[in-house]
Amino acid sequence: MAVPSNIDAHAKPPAAIKDVYKKFQKLDAAKLDKHPDLLDLSSNNGFDDGLAQVSHIEELPCDLRQVFIDFLAPSEDQTTSQEAKGDPHAYQQRSTVYEVEALPGKLLHPVAAHHTLKQLALLDKLLHRDLSNPQHKTNVHMHYDVSYLRMTPAGDGDISASQSSFFDSTAMDLVFPPKDPNTHKALTISQFLSKKLRWMTLGGQYDWTAKQYPSTAPPPFPADVKDLIDRLFPFMKAEAAILNLYAPGDTLSLHRDVSEECSAPLVSVSLGCDGIFICGLEGADGEARVNATRLRSGDAVVMSGEARYAWHGVPRVVGGTCPEFLRGWPLQGNNDGDAERFEKRKSWMAGKRINLNVRQMFA
Template sequence: MPGRHSGLHLFPSLLPPAAQISLLNRAFHRDASNQQHRTNLHMHYDIQYPPDPSLSFFDEASSAIRLTPKDPQIHRPLDVSVMLQKKLRWITLGGQYDWTAKVYPASPPPPFPPDIATLIDGIFPAMKAEAAILNLYSPGDTLSLHRDVSEFCDAPLASVSIGCDGIFMVGLDSDGESRSATMRLRSGDVVVMSGESRFAWHGVPKIVSGSCPSWLADWPCVSGGEERFKAWKGWMAGKRINLNVRQMYDR
């Protein structure tokens, strides 16, 4: 695969199991319940949030939550089960990227989660975590080829994989020669796109069904003590979570 000359680096199993579980807990039991962090659903739905800031959408107390369509002629109401199983595709952390205008809003963003920033900045000191997109995939989902070009700097981009394996493709052009790389990303792997590869075309054409590690498949009930999440035991068995972190501005 392309290495140091292209700036594309794969770090297999960089995040140990405990770090992966901790990252999932923070992202879904805390950050997803923060109304400042926008999702793909906000454009078309008014989202009812958990009744208490300490609760997540996975809590038993959140089972009655409903999402009301802004235009009922186009979209149907959703319950939290359909939201988490099928409809929630991404969550933005820190800088709130506008997917319609393809820009970051001029207004100040909510703070990037400091513990996640500490993790990423500690591993990759060449970048400062300021914005992230948390992508949710199920088998059958894909991510079309695209380039991440909206940031106002060329600092590296770090991509963390958790859950089911994903096939990752990236295209590189240098000296008039076109090249491509295809990688199977497993839970705990981290890809860094820097240098030549920072603005390369990339995508995810396939999620590998049944490939989630057994120790993670039962999340959010991995330790046996999370009775409040018991209705969701096994959710991660059919999911791939990708945390794509980037720096927004030059420092």
């Protein structure tokens, strides 16, 4: 599983792949629906047409259900089980894996984490608990001294009355002083959450400037999230992750993930608003094989095999597409009975796309 020697972390993407990226970046949002060049596996938007671009791989093993039972409380899983019975087609999508024929190794798990409670639980853990852990750095740490509220461990890892979140009403007065006052102004918590926060690292703390992982030992990867990823995708180990946060108008430029010391597959899980995901490889003849996929909340992408080192990026986030059951977060979730704590951040998730990108660092 060694990294190919001809991979350059600083290389520029091929023009043909950039052209597809720019096309979808500029395309009118209304034209995305049923677009012939956009793979969309949603049952409500060209599911049958999308199947022409992919191959059915396998039915996921039934014991994967136990993964979610362990991740959630048993009572919650019983609720989601009832939801599945009311939507047979959604269940079919959840239990199916597809491979993009043009890019062998690019696997799609449509709505792999579809159920309301699964997605809300993951948001709670990542944005309440893990964002509040000083060991997990963000893009804001580069220019600001980030202040944290006093917190104590909550036992099972979930947010509780003894653990503070940046979304909590008690954090309303937090202000982050700039490291260089001549360059940046102080940052309020509202500015941090609404505009400035773009990414957070878990486990291995990736250095975006040097394009490498530090040689020092990384902080622990959140155990429950790691267990979920490792068991859903047993062909890789969750050792590092980048949590990207987008709003409509935000993009992620074309790049390749080449800093890991092995070529184990990458796993990406989407939450919130739809995102257009471009992925492509340049052939020896200069021709490019490019796939554009509309990723919806709960969808998972695996980049393995030939597609492991494909160029990929997000040219646009589609506004107004966050599922109804997520729009009210953080008032919705494991703590939805504690409205007073999160009232000021009501519907924060309505205009957001969250993407959890997980990778294995070492062979």
